[in-house]
Amino acid sequence: xxxxKEPGFQDRAAASxxxxxxxxxxxxxxPKLDPAEVAARVARQxxxxxxxxxxxAEKEEARLREREAQAEAKREREKPAAPPKSEAELKAARDAxxxxxxxxxS
Numbered sequence: 001x002x003x004x005k006e007p008g009f010q011d012r013a014a015a016s017x018x019x020x021x022x023x024x025x026x027x028x029x030x031p032k033l034d035p036a037e038v039a040a041r042v043a044r045q046x047x048x049x050x051x052x053x054x055x056x057a058e059k060e061e062a063r064l065r066e067r068e069a070q071a072e073a074k075r076e077r078e079k080p081a082a083p084p085k086s087e088a089e090l091k092a093a094r095d096a097x098x099x100x101x102x103x104x105x106s
Contacts, residue, residue, distance in 0.1 A: 007015075085093075
């Protein structure tokens with residue numbers, strides 16, 4: 001009975017070459033795609049690409065609107081507060097409240 005013979009480099013190279021030629025034959029023997037089918041596939045791919053581009057543009061616009069809103073909110077927060085009222089203005093407001101309360105009671 002013969003034992004197992006380790007394949008040498010030449011054997012492995014020959015097996016690889018046979019596998020490559022076999023794969024190439026299968027590839028060449030495969031039926032060619034119909035030009036109409038190829039055109040349809042290209043059209044579907046272009047539609048998908050257009051949808052993806054539209055989504056990206058939409059997201060970018062939303063991102064820009066969000067940044068603008070944040071900048072506007074920051075400007076509102078940093079807006080200087082109204083100057084403090086003088087003593088005379090505070091006294092006039094207090095007197096007006098007092099007069100309104102008196103008027104309601106009578």
